[in-house]
Amino acid sequence: MNATRPLRSDLFVEGTPPRLIGSRCRETGEVFYPVQAMNPVTHKAGTIERVELDGAGTLLNYTRVLRGIPGFETPFAIGVIKLDAGPILTTQLADWADVDLRTGMRVELVIGQIKRDADGTVVTGPKFRPLEGSPA
Amino acid sequence: MSAVYVIGAGMTQFKPHPDTEVHELARQAAWDAISSSGVSPDDIELAYAGHAYQGQCFGQKVLLKIGIVGLPVVNCENACASGASAVWGVFNAIKAGQADIGIAIGAEKLASAKGGFTPLVADDLESSLGRVMPAVFGMMARKHMERYGTTLEQLAKIAVKNRRNGVRNPYSPWRDEITLEQVLTSPVIAEPLTRLSCCPVSDGASAVILASEKVVRRYTSKPVEIRSAVLASGIRNGVGMADDHSEMTIRAARRAYEQAGIGPNDVDLCELHDPFTIAELVHCEDLGFCAAGDGGRYVDEGRFDIGGDVAVSPSGGLLARGHPLGATGVAQIAEIFWQLRGEAGERQVPNARVGLAHTVGGGVTQIEAGATSVHILVA
Numbered sequence: 001m002n003a004t005r006p007l008r009s010d011l012f013v014e015g016t017p018p019r020l021i022g023s024r025c026r027e028t029g030e031v032f033y034p035v036q037a038m039n040p041v042t043h044k045a046g047t048i049e050r051v052e053l054d055g056a057g058t059l060l061n062y063t064r065v066l067r068g069i070p071g072f073e074t075p076f077a078i079g080v081i082k083l084d085a086g087p088i089l090t091t092q093l094a095d096w097a098d099v100d101l102r103t104g105m106r107v108e109l110v111i112g113q114i115k116r117d118a119d120g121t122v123v124t125g126p127k128f129r130p131l132e133g134s135p136a
Numbered sequence: 137m138s139a140v141y142v143i144g145a146g147m148t149q150f151k152p153h154p155d156t157e158v159h160e161l162a163r164q165a166a167w168d169a170i171s172s173s174g175v176s177p178d179d180i181e182l183a184y185a186g187h188a189y190q191g192q193c194f195g196q197k198v199l200l201k202i203g204i205v206g207l208p209v210v211n212c213e214n215a216c217a218s219g220a221s222a223v224w225g226v227f228n229a230i231k232a233g234q235a236d237i238g239i240a241i242g243a244e245k246l247a248s249a250k251g252g253f254t255p256l257v258a259d260d261l262e263s264s265l266g267r268v269m270p271a272v273f274g275m276m277a278r279k280h281m282e283r284y285g286t287t288l289e290q291l292a293k294i295a296v297k298n299r300r301n302g303v304r305n306p307y308s309p310w311r312d313e314i315t316l317e318q319v320l321t322s323p324v325i326a327e328p329l330t331r332l333s334c335c336p337v338s339d340g341a342s343a344v345i346l347a348s349e350k351v352v353r354r355y356t357s358k359p360v361e362i363r364s365a366v367l368a369s370g371i372r373n374g375v376g377m378a379d380d381h382s383e384m385t386i387r388a389a390r391r392a393y394e395q396a397g398i399g400p401n402d403v404d405l406c407e408l409h410d411p412f413t414i415a416e417l418v419h420c421e422d423l424g425f426c427a428a429g430d431g432g433r434y435v436d437e438g439r440f441d442i443g444g445d446v447a448v449s450p451s452g453g454l455l456a457r458g459h460p461l462g463a464t465g466v467a468q469i470a471e472i473f474w475q476l477r478g479e480a481g482e483r484q485v486p487n488a489r490v491g492l493a494h495t496v497g498g499g500v501t502q503i504e505a506g507a508t509s510v511h512i513l514v515a
Binding site for chain 1: 256261262264265266267268270271274275278279282323324325326327328331372374375376378501502
């Protein structure tokens, strides 16, 4: 079995369910992903705390990539996800092959393979799995 | 403050140049620009060199080959807008009285990158998660199609039109036109964009010579004025460029039109950032050439063709002239310079008096994109 490593150490915590690591401003309550060193909206330092974010969200946009780049297995799917917790992020989708993808679909966070390093190491990161049967 | 003029331009052909190093490509373009302008190398007081991947002190190494040394040289990285940012830098330096003659150089050698994608940016989170540019623009297309009913045929017509322009441009590598059918049936890169809906990765270089009001008449009786030069970056929007419009392009264009005292209806030709077909359609709307959502209809009616309301990318654009990242923004200014002087040969836009150059560069997680620029030039 190949070795695995997270893409970055500050993106997610594994578990059931996995969670994203983000930041929350103690003054405004705004939640950010990825982690911030200071509040990029108020420009204040010292108001940011680490927070674990629930991985439920909605698919705003998506596409399937058929021609690849080194290390990425094609085809893969990319989606723009609006987390219920607030932030919007773009990353890969998981378990999408047999799903009729559509905007407005509910999705949930899973941790899975993003790509492989040149030595075969599996690089893991946040991906989102479509929840079939959910209302658009 | 001085008005600023373009007085010379040079360019290599945009194509794979496997046997020529990038500094030599840039030297050729710079020397062509210098020769065509009539300035002596010793007259050049300031230089900006735009590139994304060519290493430290690139501009100094290029200028050394011509024997231009000792002057201030700024190397300028803004991803696909690096070259445009270099022009902006020289423009502002001349306007501020730092120099009377300056050169902006843009160059890139990338065609050796196998697979056709530009390298992923490891220090950008979403890029390292696999958010490649064809995916971003594929999602831009989906959003525009869902919101406005834009069709794949309309997008494909943009590739056909730009190739028709490109084959008439000696700086483009292509000599064969393409059909709607070919665009629609070429292999899909990222849905719904096919290979012929995407620009190639190219090698190439371009350069322009800019001059102040004080000295311009020494060199030419046909100067082209840069009436406005606006550079902007994206605001936090979460979705990046995967949207049906570009807020930063709209904002930069509004400022450029105000500064120039010129409106979108006055523009005769536009060299526009079209790495993918959908980008031309969206940015034509952003730049005010038609209302949001009308781009598809304008394409159907040929209103962005040479001879239409505004000739969009008469050079062939990124799609059909090529896109060596750092060279592109400078090449756009060079093309408009030639067009406004009536020197564009078979691709000449009739009676061209006002040209607009537009670039977008750099995927940056959380903001729309790294940079956009709008330059308005007047004969």
